Amino acid sequence: MTDDVAEKMLVTQADAWGLCLDRKQLMLFRLYAETLAQWNTHTNVTAITDRQQIYLRHFLDALALARFCGTAPSALIDIGSGAGLPGVPLKILFPELELVLIDSVAKKTNFLKHLIMQLGLEQVRIVTERVEAFARIPYERERYPVVTARAVADVRVLAEYALPLLTIGGRLLAPKGADPRVEVEAALPVFAMLGGRLHSIEPVLLPGLEPRSVVLIDKIAPTDRRYPRPVGTPTRKPLTG
Structure with missing residues (x-):
């Protein structure tokens, strides 16, 4: 067991979830935290800069999703990836994962390119x-078994972004606050419209933090090619079912 407080917290909590981290993975998380802190001195990519908080609020928060992926997924797309979260920690956990990180902000994808090179x-x-x-790119549609999106949008909007990308049998993992039931209830007709179905809302408990949750949406049928609608429309006019 490492003597580093942040690493010890990471290892202990991951172990409690049945996730085993080896020395190479711990080294990659260490380098990730260092790269994030260094880059943030000149370009803001995260408001969280304390090392222990990076491990808790970024790395553990991301690894919490691994329990809901089923077996190690073959591919994952992370929407609005920002500082690489939750996609990069999941890639560190699952080295064979084919990972796509998508963000519309160039300064964030510039950081991601640097990060991936460093790691x-x-x-x-x-x-x-x-x-x-x-x-809407034909060869990207319905080919990913897992899609993640952290702090991106209302779950109705997330469903329109993600379900067209999911293969049938795939799953959207959408981290949310402690009780997203009202938001999810309003989105149920939208899930059905897009070929999805609510699987469950699962609690996520991290040491010292307020409770949160992850909404799991399964892809059960093809998504009509009308979706997603043109850029900006899903957020301006969310689907209502």
Whole structure:
């Protein structure tokens, strides 16, 4: 067991979830935190700069999603990836994962390119694009078994972004606050319209933080090619079912 307080917290909580982190993975998380702090001195990519908080609010918050992926997924697309969260921690956990990080802000994707180079990760694609445009590319549609999106939008909007990208049998993992039931209830007709179905709302408990949750939406049928609608429309006029 490491003597580093932040690493010890990471290892202990991951172990409690049944996730085993080896020395190489811990080294990658260490380098990730260092790269994030260094880059943030000249370009703001995260408001969280304390090392222990990076491990807690970024890395553990991301690894909490691994329990809901089923077996190690073959591919994952992270929408609005920002500082690489939750996609990059999940890539560190699942080294064979084919990862796509998409963000429309160039300064964020510039950081992601630097980060991936620093970590030496392979099978990672970084896309500077609005997801509405990306999800209309024919060969990108319905090919990803897992889609994640942290702090991006209302779950109705997330569903329109993500469900066109999910393969049938795939799953959207949408981190939310402690009790998103009202938001999710309003979105149920939208899920059905887009070929999805609510699987569950799962609690996520992290040491010292307020309770939060993750909304799991399964893809059960093809998504009509009308969706997602043109760039900006999903957020201006969310679907109502």
